[in-house]
Amino acid sequence: MKENQKGSITVFLSLVLLLVMAVIMTTIESARVNAGKVYANRALALAMDSVLAEFYGPLFQEYHIFGLEGSYGKKTLQPGSIETKIKNSMEYTFEPNKDLYYIDNYIPVENVNILDIQTTKLEIDNVNTLLDYNGDFFASQSISYIKYKELGNLSEKFLSKISLIEETEQAQSILNEKFKTEESIYKFDKNITKLMKLIDGITISEKGIEKGRNGIKVQESFVKKLFVLPVSSVNAGVYNPIVFNPLQNHYTNPIAIIDEIISTLDAIGDNLNLIDEARITYKFLSLIDQSVFTDEEELLQHQQALLNAYETLQNYIQIEQSLLKAVSEKTGSLEKLINGTLISIEKAIPVTEDLIIKQVEITGEINKYETLLNTSKDQLNQDFYEGLLEDFLMMEKYKGNHECGLEGYDFEGMKNTLISNQKVVGNAKNFLVTNISPTEPELLQAKSSFQNMKMAVMQYKYDYLIFDYTGLKEPEESEGFFESVRNLVESGIIGLVIENTEGLSDKVLDIEDLPSAILKVEESKEPDDISAIYAYVNLESGIESIIGTFDSSDDIMGAGNIVEGIGELILFQEYLFEHFQHYNEKDLKDALTALDYELEYIIMGKRKDVNNLKAIIMRILLIRTIMNVISLMGDGKRNGDARLLAAAFVGFTGLPALVTIVKTLILFIWSFVESIVDVAALLEGKEIPFLKGKNDILLELHEIILINKTFIKSKADSIKENNSSFALSYKDYLRIFLFMESQRSKNFRSMDLIQENLQLRYEDSFLMQNCLYGFGINGEFGMEEKFIALPFVKDFLNAGESSYSFKIIKEYSY
Template structure:
């Protein structure tokens, strides 16, 4: 029986096409699924790899890092995990897969930004109470920067003040020489009246010696005056350069001192002419003395050769010698510079001795009695700061050293204060003064603490000096002492220079007392009220440096309960504010590396990874597949 099969064939072809289409779609879906599954497997494998973070660093410092610097090793660790994931999905077969580490971002990279991000991420989610509002940070930073600038200017003018007094001493030397000349002249004339030739010639010789000293004394004065003028000009230039860092009140204080020293130089210009005249007068007097000596020798020779004509003849020697007096009458007595510039030398010497302590090693004086200062040395050669930020010489870090926000700065400061040790805390590990290292970066523990104390002294001195200027009573006290010491109401510029010198010494002495309180665990307000000063000016001039042995020992100052004050940790945080971000972050990494390497010799932060980028390439069922993944902590 003949049967028509057209429909059957048609349906078979349709079914075949549908099956082929379904199969193609199925394979296409499986191929796409293979790619997505491989991406998921790669992400999961990388997550598993990143979960192998350094536990000790997390426990101690709450940051994540993956310790591995070998790309091949990381790839080898990931491949078994990839194989496990892929074997669990036979529906998505791939073959010939290979893991490749494309890039690794060390925690030390990008100028310390990776480290800063980890720190701020942790601090944001932690339960932290910041002592200062974010909006207050710029003002606090400005205060610290201004205090540093004021100290630098004041230190220069303090040294100039000492040199002004030294210059006045050179004038006193000229005045003393002139007085000796008058004394020897009187002795000469007395010898003439007594017809004592031997005493006359002896006094004349002494007078000639004093007259010949005048040119040397004048030259020494001019040399000191020129040097002082040059240094004062340099101090003014430094002050002008620091002006952008100064507020109006501080700049006004600096300008007032500059005017005082300028007026001294102007007055000194007139006195310099007077000094020069003493040399001219001395030359004229030398000729007078030489003529008197010549005449005296003639008279003495006549007397020695005289023989009387008879026994009753007598030689009137006094009448002969009287002619010498007509010559000595031409001697010009120079009455200049009789009054000394510094009358109370004892008090001035005491103040000078105290001022010379500024900038020296005052660490032993400031720390509490019985404190043992760490003398440990730190090996810094392999530290991140030495490798990436120039070490101690990198005073402001490297390029990109910018704080992105006030909150970031506050969080990093709080982190440093919490996780790193400082002076006054229980000593743990080989480095006892970690926070001081963050500020100074020196290999010597003692040097780090000493420099920190000196910087604290400098800031406190500047703030105290500003307080003295603002306190009319204390300022008047300093001016009165300056007038009493100089005793020269007619030479105001000298008194003004002495007054500023006294205030800088007073401010420095008070800063030593302040730092002693801080290192003993007490608190000191940033700006002191008049009644909060520990050292009086009268006690300072009476006791000198020995007063430091008595200050900073008041228990009421050491208990740290004054809410107005800042303790040593608070002051360290203020110093953190004016550090460069990059340098600050690298030095924190230095201390982390140092602490971890105590248990793990050879540990290095630059071998710890913040982020990893990987790729995986394999042959799928139809086409080659390649996927990438990147993870950061």
């Protein structure tokens, strides 16, 4: 009995010990598995870090950008190669004695691999290249690099330059509104000239009064051609002798014609009685029998009397025919006058109606401009404001009658007069008789009709049909002024601002595989030559070509509004200036570059190197032209000089709006030529005040006709060094343009240059699209059981191999 009890205790203690060992082993196994997971996670991180440590050396050395060249010498990314590298790297962590050699001899190491981790699956499932997310990975690294450099008060300096643009935005806004309003007034003036042609019979254009062989050309029919008053400049409402003298011979008085017709009809009636008498006499003599005359002398006298009677009758008949012809001619001319006048009136009425509507519209535009001008007075330079106010006084004359009224022009009154005259002429036309038979009843009826017609046309009026021709005069020659500008730009702007154009780069960027081409970043639409605007400029085409020019600069001048996030923008710009070169940079890098004008390419994105430079020059030229217009318009004397020249060119037209617009054209041309000198100086490394004062203007108006390349260079060389914070250099303009360009475009165009430059300097197979910024990986790992799978149990249970598995998803980047 005792032996049996002792045996049970042994079994009990064995089972207890087994349970204790199971708990201990399970705890150890659990700790081992958790340790394995941590170990695998760290091994994977170490392997990914090891792979990213193989960043492309030239990319970092040249441009301080980390990027893993993931193609490994091939055309596209090789995720499999990266996976293999990671797997191989992890094996050294999982197997510490792997490949342990010393002088080609393997060194065995006795150790126990308690974790025994196996990699069962490794797959890259997320790859981010430097091109992803609009190139922000590239930009962030650029900013991270540059922000640790000593930049001093760079932000303050740059913001002060940007503020110059911001301060001129109001002036540009006013000029935009001014030119739009003047354009409307100019079109309004052109409609008035249509009315002048219909009412006064003369044609006025930008060239002045249209002329024929014998002087001023007068229309065959016009409203005032039918003129019932004594002809005088006062009665005609035409006070300028240049216009009145040729017109006075074309006025036709229908009353005089009618009186002549009536007088002729009376003459026909009188002649009709004489014809009757002559016919009776002739008939009486022809009935006498000549045989009754026995005396030969008496017979001869009778025959002579008969002949005389016949000749008298024929003479009266010829007089009648002549008088009838005269009446026919006069009625024909009267009919032509009536019909031509009626057609002119019918054409003129809708023109007046259109002018009435247009006057309301331009009155609104003028009021809008006036409000803008008044509210901006305190923000503008006083001289500039005075120049604008002077032009506004001309605009104000074009307001509707309820305001101050266009001097001498009442279009509503004109319309009413024309409608009244239309009825008068139509009524008169009803009394017109064209076919008149030489019978007493018809003659009396025709005479009555013409008398009624006379009474009708006497109601014809000329109230309000008056135009102001006081400003009309003989034109002065303007072609020489504009020809000098055409000759100046005929060979292109570049040749004027750069002394040695043969030294310009002829490099071209191959767009194949460029990041910007892959991501479809379009090149700037900036023209590389705006000289065409001025190459054919004259009074006719120039007026139309300059209207709206300011609109193309809205984005440029709007740069002053961007203030948020400016810190990173400035840092990125400094990175670009440190790593890329621009035109005329003194410290050019010795390394090979795909383009010489790299910053210009980042801004414009054009394939040809020289086209990027041209586009930058044209953009600067446009800005300088705008700013110089503001400066010249604010200079009372120079603004006055332009107005005097405009009056000499087109004052003869009598159209004040045209004079103002031509003055603007002259200011534009003046500013354009001044800007060519500015750009030439900027390209020589000099600084130009953003908004010039009176003493900063380089050219006077009379010097424009003398301009040539040598003259431009001498003017540019005469500019002294300017250290004012209000002056900008070529480099400053590049900074402003970069500031305005979208970050996406700058990112990809910068990577274009990096790719092309590294291909030139190192490997022609290098592509930015294959440069990894980071990647994600999906790994599966396994561990065999070690502490809970006892061999005798597995044999007893006939169990197979068993293991643990776990997944790790990880992302890693620079």
